[in-house]
Amino acid sequence: MTHLLEIRNVSRRFGGVQAVGDVTAHVDEGELVGLIGPNGAGKTTLFNLISGFTPLSGGTVAFAGRTISGLKPNHVARLGISRTFQNLRVFPNMSVFDNVSVGAVGALPQGAFGALFGGLHRRGRDRSAEISRRTWEALEAVGLTHVAAELAANLPYGQRKYLEIARALAMRPRFLILDEPAAGLNDTETRDLAAFIKRLHGQGLTIMLVEHDMTLVMGICQRILVLASGRKIADGTPDAVRNDAAVLEAYLGVDE
């Protein structure tokens, strides 16, 4: 059986720095996988390599049996990989509804012709209605329907995090990548977020998440990948990873 996401011998150099070196990993359909590692381990770089933001220096990435390395981010996104960003990137001068609609229209494009004449024929109207439906559904999933008309910049930080997730969900992705979703959230908010991610996973979405918050990752992920200095040093269940000697060494340093 082929894996949903297959990363083979992937590497990336920035000048003299090996950000990611020879990483091989996979994610299966329906999994909830965590990606952890000390600062500078290459977690975000690996995400950027998967989503097409950063070109690979070596190796291949395949999604649903198709090689996606070398494709532009928007192409990768339309194939069903959706992501959020570490440093929270919403569209500040657009309403919450319009923010989320970008995810929907990205996956289900409306062209200039559709915008001009879409109201005149059935296909165009159906397309608009479907985009609107997906947008509302995503807003409902994160509980932001009541602020749909609000400007994104006016939302409090926690709600903007959910807005970013809603925008990713509006694309109806097959695979969702969350880059440090709990960063900047307090304990209660993090617990709520954990429950929310579990619920998404329960609905059949394949998720990969990068996180610093160990309790969050250990609590909800079925499998955990550990990166250190750009290399994969462990891959297993939370319990196995917790007791792995290489992982302890990477996080705590060697006692010499």
Next chain:
Amino acid sequence: MNAFETMAPADGLTRRRGLLVPALILLLVFAALPALLAGFDKGYFYQIANLALIFVLLSASMHLVTGVAGLLHLGHAAFYGVGAYTAALLTSKLGLGFTVTLPLSGLVAALVAFLVALPTMRLVSIYFAVATLAIGQMLYLVMLNWVDFTKGPNGIIVSKGFELFGFSLSGRLGAYYTVAAVVTLSVVAIGRLSHSYYGNALRSIREDDQCADAMGVSTVRLKMEAFTLSAFFAGIAGSLWAHMTGYISPGDFKFSESILILAMVVVGGLGSLPGAIIGALLLILLPEGLRALGDFRNIMVGLVMFLSILLLPKGLLGEVSALRLVRRQLGAAWRNTGKGEGIGWR
């Protein structure tokens, strides 16, 4: 709040815009104003009204590319010129009438925009702005120096006024109605483009183009489309101008005109179509109204622009602060993408 009128679910947020305001505007443009103009019966007033309408269209078309898609365009007047020259040359060399030159002016301007956009669309931020400046200057210099074809600084006399399928629309009122009808239709089309999910995709590029890319928006393609479409409407405006004045010369399309159109969009508010229209009316009618001040009037206009930037960073009705947009573009120019790629490209 742009896509709300097209939303299907019947909940509290569904907002069908009232028909009252558009109806009042149509009444003003097509009944009250012509009645007023006919009452005064001075060619000068017709001229001002037509000029204002043409600049409304220019400002609205720039709204699409700069206000919505966030591309700082410094050469818009050149595409206005391409449209005007297309109309003038088709008329003087082939004897074609307005019915034919109007769509062709738009198409030729769009084609030129498409061709020059091909190599420039991957430029980001301020580099793109400089490229559009260069494109504008290039086109202007072609109009000025290709004397055999464009008659250079002497300009071209456009011998034919407005007509529709051979039916003459000349005469002051006929010309006014033609300009008003074409501008209204074009502005409605631009409104549909910017107040749609397509418009939202364009806005997302203005807000954060990398992030838009990750959402599946083909940023380069959409930028091309916005640029080309805005040139199309500028070309339409050019055709109106050529047939209205009966004489065009390169001076009508120089850099300062591009800046004037940009100022209209900024004063009205980036990202707002009503803002772009109000900005155009303000910057055309204000200098005319201030004629009594003599040479001071241009200083007054400059002051209005200066104060509006200072006191109303988002213009009258804008979505984005113009200063912030420019600052971010300058910032992006020097921000290393960290991808080992050349700065200024994406």
